[in-house]
Amino acid sequence: MASSNSTLSMNRIVLFALYIIAITILVYYIYDGYDYYITPFMERPHHPDHQNLKPGGIRGHGLGIIGTIMMLTILVYSMRKRNIIFSGIGQLGSWLDLHIFMGIMGPLFVILHTSLKLNGIVAISFWSMILVSLSGFLGRYLYLQIPRNISGHEIDLQELESTNENILKEIEGKYDIERSFISEMETLIVGKLYPDKSEFATFFSFLKADIFRLFRIRNIRKILRRSKGLSKKQIGILLGMMKKKAFLHRRLILWNNIHRLFHYWHVFHRPFALIMYLIMVIHVVLTVILGYTWIF
Amino acid sequence: MISKQMIMYLIIGFYLIGAVSVLAQLSPGDLSNPHLHLEGLKNCTKCHEIGEKVQPGKCLDCHTLLKTRIQENLGLHARNEFKNCVECHSDHQGRDFDLIWWKEGINKFDHSKTGYSLEGKHQLLKCRECHKSDNIIEKQKYISKNKDLNRTYLGLDKGCLSCHRDEHRGQLSRNCVKCHDLNAWKPAPLFDHNQTSFSLTGKHLSVDCIYCHKRVEEKTDAKDQSYLKFKGLKFSTCSDCHLDPHQGRLGSYCKKCHSVNSWKGIANQDFDHNQTRFPLVGMHQKVNCNECHRSNRSLKNLIFNRCSYCHEDYHRGQFSHRQQKGDCKECHSEEGFLPSTFSVEQHNVGTYPLQGAHLAVPCNLCHPKSNDGMIKFRFSSTHCQTCHRDPHNKGADLYLSAYNISYKNDICQYCHTFDSWSKITFDHLKTNFKLTGKHESISCKSCHKNDVPDPDVSVILKLNKTKCQECHHDIHAGQFKSLKSDESESVNFVKCDKCHTTINWRASKFDHDTHSDFKLEGAHRHLKCEQCHMTVNENGVIFVRYKPINSSCSSCHVKRKMDQ
Numbered sequence: 001m002a003s004s005n006s007t008l009s010m011n012r013i014v015l016f017a018l019y020i021i022a023i024t025i026l027v028y029y030i031y032d033g034y035d036y037y038i039t040p041f042m043e044r045p046h047h048p049d050h051q052n053l054k055p056g057g058i059r060g061h062g063l064g065i066i067g068t069i070m071m072l073t074i075l076v077y078s079m080r081k082r083n084i085i086f087s088g089i090g091q092l093g094s095w096l097d098l099h100i101f102m103g104i105m106g107p108l109f110v111i112l113h114t115s116l117k118l119n120g121i122v123a124i125s126f127w128s129m130i131l132v133s134l135s136g137f138l139g140r141y142l143y144l145q146i147p148r149n150i151s152g153h154e155i156d157l158q159e160l161e162s163t164n165e166n167i168l169k170e171i172e173g174k175y176d177i178e179r180s181f182i183s184e185m186e187t188l189i190v191g192k193l194y195p196d197k198s199e200f201a202t203f204f205s206f207l208k209a210d211i212f213r214l215f216r217i218r219n220i221r222k223i224l225r226r227s228k229g230l231s232k233k234q235i236g237i238l239l240g241m242m243k244k245k246a247f248l249h250r251r252l253i254l255w256n257n258i259h260r261l262f263h264y265w266h267v268f269h270r271p272f273a274l275i276m277y278l279i280m281v282i283h284v285v286l287t288v289i290l291g292y293t294w295i296f
Numbered sequence: 297m298i299s300k301q302m303i304m305y306l307i308i309g310f311y312l313i314g315a316v317s318v319l320a321q322l323s324p325g326d327l328s329n330p331h332l333h334l335e336g337l338k339n340c341t342k343c344h345e346i347g348e349k350v351q352p353g354k355c356l357d358c359h360t361l362l363k364t365r366i367q368e369n370l371g372l373h374a375r376n377e378f379k380n381c382v383e384c385h386s387d388h389q390g391r392d393f394d395l396i397w398w399k400e401g402i403n404k405f406d407h408s409k410t411g412y413s414l415e416g417k418h419q420l421l422k423c424r425e426c427h428k429s430d431n432i433i434e435k436q437k438y439i440s441k442n443k444d445l446n447r448t449y450l451g452l453d454k455g456c457l458s459c460h461r462d463e464h465r466g467q468l469s470r471n472c473v474k475c476h477d478l479n480a481w482k483p484a485p486l487f488d489h490n491q492t493s494f495s496l497t498g499k500h501l502s503v504d505c506i507y508c509h510k511r512v513e514e515k516t517d518a519k520d521q522s523y524l525k526f527k528g529l530k531f532s533t534c535s536d537c538h539l540d541p542h543q544g545r546l547g548s549y550c551k552k553c554h555s556v557n558s559w560k561g562i563a564n565q566d567f568d569h570n571q572t573r574f575p576l577v578g579m580h581q582k583v584n585c586n587e588c589h590r591s592n593r594s595l596k597n598l599i600f601n602r603c604s605y606c607h608e609d610y611h612r613g614q615f616s617h618r619q620q621k622g623d624c625k626e627c628h629s630e631e632g633f634l635p636s637t638f639s640v641e642q643h644n645v646g647t648y649p650l651q652g653a654h655l656a657v658p659c660n661l662c663h664p665k666s667n668d669g670m671i672k673f674r675f676s677s678t679h680c681q682t683c684h685r686d687p688h689n690k691g692a693d694l695y696l697s698a699y700n701i702s703y704k705n706d707i708c709q710y711c712h713t714f715d716s717w718s719k720i721t722f723d724h725l726k727t728n729f730k731l732t733g734k735h736e737s738i739s740c741k742s743c744h745k746n747d748v749p750d751p752d753v754s755v756i757l758k759l760n761k762t763k764c765q766e767c768h769h770d771i772h773a774g775q776f777k778s779l780k781s782d783e784s785e786s787v788n789f790v791k792c793d794k795c796h797t798t799i800n801w802r803a804s805k806f807d808h809d810t811h812s813d814f815k816l817e818g819a820h821r822h823l824k825c826e827q828c829h830m831t832v833n834e835n836g837v838i839f840v841r842y843k844p845i846n847s848s849c850s851s852c853h854v855k856r857k858m859d860q
Contacts, residue, residue, distance in 0.1 A: 045386035119325035291349040
């Protein structure tokens with residue numbers, strides 16, 4: 001277990017370093033090519049950096065290759081998840097982190113590669129990439145709503161109910177708080193839950209609750225301090241437990257709806273990714289056929 | 297219930313429909329309008345070489361005009377640095393994208409890279425002032441290749457006349473720079489007339505071209521309807537260009553007398569002026585050529601039938617009324633202006649014939665030089681007083697009118713003649729003073745001169761003097777005033793004629809015996825007058841004492857004894 005934790009933290013350090021490196025490169029290239037990127041398309045061929053920064057230029061083409069590789073690396077997670085490759089290597093969450101990193105930074109490299117000049121069929125690939133990337137954030141959000149164990153696998157409903165009960169007892173025992181108050185606090189944290197409503201209504205309700213909680217949290221702290229006379233530290237610990245309890249409770253109540261939503265997200269996310277890859281391949285093959293082989 | 301697969305298929309289907317619709321747009325952007333016909337998947341390889349990007353060869357497959365020039369190593373595109381077309385002519389940038397890119401800006405384009413350096417005035421021109429449809433030779437060749445003649449930079453020839461109108465209309469070489477430089481058409485600094493069949497020497501060097509090369513009208517060109525004639529000019533003889541002012545009289549070989557340095561200078565000193573219409577005679581033989589043939593005088597229409605063409609009218613038109621209009625030849629000859637050949641006879645047929653003393657008077661006494669240097673030949677009148685001063689100050693007029701005498705001629709001639717002023721024809725008997733004795737021989741002026749100094753009246757015609765003493769001085773100092781020979785006479789006057797006559801002053805009428813109280817007798821008769829009548833000085837007046845004289849003997853003799 002200890003080894004697993006140290007591996008996880010090492011992965012995070014590597015991931016952080018990757019983000020820093022990628023963002024630094026991007027920021028530098030944006031800064032360096034800013035004048036070119038803000039030049040109107042019709043005037044760009046006359047820009048002194050055009051031969052370097054155009055999509056087919058040395059740097060532009062390189063960025064495209066890097067972006068493409070990163071976009072292809074995204075697929076590793078899907079294959080790992082399905083145990084097609086790298087089966088048993090690393091935790092699925094780490095692969096997801098890599099998947100997310102590539103899904104965020106890859107499009108940014110591709111954007112720089114295009115220099116925002118989007119024409120023809122490859123533009124469909126580009127916009128698909130943008131949709132896939134943005135929908136990734138939504139997927140990540142929905143993903144978090146599905147409780148998982150440390151290896152990234154889903155926790156079943158029974159296990160979830162058990163965990164929820166354990167937390168409830170811990171709060172009751174530690175802070176001598178009645179269940180009705182805990183329930184009241186949960187409502188303040190995650191809003192009212194309507195398991196009978198449609199999947200999309202459920203999604204918007206907890207999305208709304210998550211947004212408004214940011215503003216309610218101060219009020220909840222105030223209630224805990226006045227009604228229970230707890231210290232600031234105790235309130236912090238209690239609030240953490242209550243949030244964990246509330247989220248677990250919400251996941252329990254909305255289990256079916258969230259799962260359905262997540263399936264729908266896949267339905268949305270995958271075809272765009274498919275289209276993106278398909279056209280990307282066409283684009284790459286075409287350019288290679290026509291002799292645009294970068295430095296090779 | 298919509299299944300997951302259905303939604304996925306729907307999205308993929310939607311995308312595929314979209315993809316098919318833009319399948320033709322695999323290209324990274326629209327081609328520019330000139331390449332519009334190359335749009336579409338099947339045309340990619342018309343420009344793109346498989347595995348080789350865009351190669352110039354593909355471009356030149358269409359741009360055959362350029363291909364030919366590159367093969368001939370002509371123009372900008374034949375240079376190594378411009379052989380990769382896409383470096384300058386990027387496409388897929390949109391329909392309106394201008395394929396021609398001037399790397400350093402169109403105004404900084406180094407035209408020498410095209411094989412034709414812009415020099416002189418060419419440097420100031422805008423591109424399209426040369427690269428325009430009008431200047432493109434073999435237009436059809438470019439039109440057939442769909443070239444827009446107002447956009448292409450091809451089609452010009454290095455020859456000047458491919459852009460410039462032939463001002464000389466084919467008379468001269470088509471290579472303008474043999475004579476002109478690129479700074480201006482005028483002048484043509486490279487032109488050397490000595491390379492032509494007619495070398496310029498002498499004055500020809502400084503003559504403007506147009507004096508020899510006349511402008512010829514030609515209406516065929518609306519912009520320029522004339523040109524200078526350079527070819528076909530005759531120049532074997534001077535008269536091919538120059539008008540012969542001698543009208544052929546002196547022959548056609550001008551250099552016999554003239555040189556190319558000037559018409560005016562006679563190059564040949566043996567020039568015989570007598571061959572001309574104006575043989576040199578007299579003084580004309582001595583003057584320098586340029587005194588007659590002056591620099592400011594045209595020789596072409598030289599008029600010499602009148603002296604005044606060369607000579608200034610010294611008399612300022614005083615003779616212009618004459619029949620010969622004052623021509624010098626009437627009075628002067630070519631031997632010199634002086635002496636004048638104008639004779640007395642010629643003078644006498646004029647308005648004032650010369651008579652008497654006038655015949656002997658030098659011309660310049662009557663025709664003097666005035667203050668402005670002009671000799672006066674014309675007078676307002678022929679009256680004597682026009683020339684002569686009237687010493688009587690119109691006294692003659694007064695005299696004649698006083699005596700009611702009419703005289704039709706010049707009034708001076710009433711008394712005077714042309715022979716001499718002093719020869720008076722006036723009859724003094726018409727006055728109350730008859731001239732006798734010495735009075736007849738003395739000059740009028742002796743009696744008639746004005747005693748009072750008066751510049752206007754020097755001679756007084758009418759004298760109211762009849763007494764001797766009124767004219768003559770009494771040398772006797774008034775000793776005879778008291779002589780009462782005539783009681784009617786005033787005692788203040790002396791009657792000289794008692795003793796004297798008008799013949800002389802000798803006292804021929806004096807008789808000592810009767811006219812004095814002392815009768816001369818004896819030895820007294822032989823004495824000289826001055827032995828008795830001594831010269832005395834009384835109060836500074838010296839005179840001979842005639843009276844009163846003491847008549848006693850002792851008054852003379854004693855004294856004389858005593859004097860002895």
